[in-house]
Amino acid sequence: MKKQIDNDSENINTILNSTIEGILIIKQGFIVNANDALVQILEYKTKDELIGNLATGVLIPSTTQKFLEFNRHLFQEVTLVSNNGVLIPAIIKISDIKLSGEKYKIVSLIDLREIKENENLLFRQSKLASLGEMISMIAHQWRQPLASVGSIMAKLRFKTKKNSVIKNEDLIKDVLSVQGYLKYMSKTIDDFANFFKDDKQKEYIDIIKTTIQAKELIQPSLEITNINLEINKIDIEKIYTYKNEYIQIILNLINNSIDAITEREIKKGKIDISFVKSENYLRIKVSDNAKGIPQDIINRVFDPYFSTKHEKNGTGLGLYMCKVILEKHFSGTIDVKNTSQGACFSIDIKI
Ligand SMILES: Nc1ncnc2c1ncn2[C@@H]1O[C@H](COP(=O)(O)OP(=O)(O)O)[C@@H](O)[C@H]1O
Ligand SMILES: [Mg+2]
Missing domain, CATH: 3.30.450.20 (PAS domain)
Structure with a gap:
């Protein structure tokens, strides 16, 4: 025995x-x-x-x-x-x-140590990638005011060269508008820098207002591409969460819709953001009319490095980052479906 x-x-x-x-x-x-x-x-x-x-x-x-x-x-x-x-x-x-x-x-x-380390590395890389996207958004916002300041300067230089008299009031007007442009440019930096700070503090935020703020950050790109972004407001109480990370997620989704709409040359580009509230969850839906994501790749769009934007240097980290941030900081999920018009991303966050 x-x-x-x-x-x-x-x-x-x-x-x-x-x-x-x-x-x-x-x-x-x-x-x-x-x-x-x-x-x-x-x-x-x-x-x-x-x-x-x-x-x-x-x-x-x-x-x-x-x-x-x-x-x-x-x-x-x-x-x-x-x-x-x-x-x-x-x-x-x-x-x-x-x-x-x-x-x-x-x-x-x-x-899980090794897996977690890789995850952290990817997370840092995706931060860098979105830093790149931020910089290009700032560049967008700066192009027009920079050109305006440049042309005011050229005008003044031209006048002084020709020894023509510059009227005091004209000069003051020019100086004021240059100051205005400079103020706008420095505000853009503040906006983006604030948003990009790694403070990770939870705060009570008004989700609708914060979504509008995200829209304002990306307004120049929407104007250039002539895309109509609508936010369907509903009444919800403030939620205690990470504001900047929420903005980052929304910006990622809007940027992807803008890319898809321009790539597919959709005439009347449209992006809709709507909200549905249930007892424990808030669902945020971001949909567009860019014809959606091909069925054979739709399951892979949240994978790190998955991108179809070869010419445009897509990083393939945008949606991956959204997913990680949502799971890590929002006890949330993200999912995507095609509608008859285009892609519809829905985010569920716990409230
Ligand atoms: N709104 C959308 N419409 C169509 N395809 C989309 C949309 N959003 C994302 N995709 C697809 O998902 C892929 C992954 O997106 P993402 O992770 O943000 O990386 P990237 O934008 O750098 O390519 C994109 O390359 C694109 O093929
Ligand atoms: Mg992207």
Whole structure:
């Protein structure tokens, strides 16, 4: 009998050690077995150091109780505590089993450190990419006032060269308008810089007003492309959230619609932003009339680096970034569908 049990546990250990996932077997809250991969992840020397400890000593469920669905299994995000006190992000899957009539829990887990690092890197890259988009928006806003200041200067220079007398009041008028242009230009910088600050402070925001603010930031591009952007206002109370990140998401979606409308040479370009409120969620829909996203790529538009804008140097990070920001900071989701007219992105954020 003893030999049989020894054989069984040897077999079990062989199975446990054949996987790259960390595996923990728990009985009534205590660790009774672990595989080599887990011992390594948790920086112990042998599994004997783990056995007998409370499982909650090495495995802290995340406070947000975030569940991920993958291959039709539910996974939970947790934090592991290593022997040296290092906190390790991981996902786990727990199954109940019965061995020789006794109940055990098998926890299999995957160390997420490397994946998280890649995610952070991508996040930084996408920040940079949208910095690039910001700069080009500022450039847009500056082109016209710069040209105007230039032509006022040229006029004054021309007059002084010809020794013609410049009337005092004309000079004052010119100086005032140059000052006006300069003020406008410096305000553009402030607007964008404010928006781009990494302050990440939650505040009570009026979603409608904030959406209008996003529209104002992109107004020059809308005018140049002759696109009509409508915001369908509804009554909603303020929500406590990240203002700049919300603006960033909306700008990304508007920019994509502008791109699609111009690329496909839609005559009367239209973008609609509307809101639907339910008990726990606020849905924001951004739709356009640019004929939508081809069915064979619609599932890939949120993937990092996925872009069809080769000539225009699309980064393919815009929608990916929206998704990450939404999931990370808004407990939200983003989805896209085609309508009879074009693409319709809907964002759900928790309120
Ligand atoms: N409103 C839209 N209409 C049509 N296609 C769109 C729209 N928004 C996004 N797409 C598609 O999704 C792709 C990914 O978008 P995004 O992540 O913002 O990257 P990028 O704009 O740099 O290409 C785009 O290249 C485009 O093919
Ligand atoms: Mg984009």
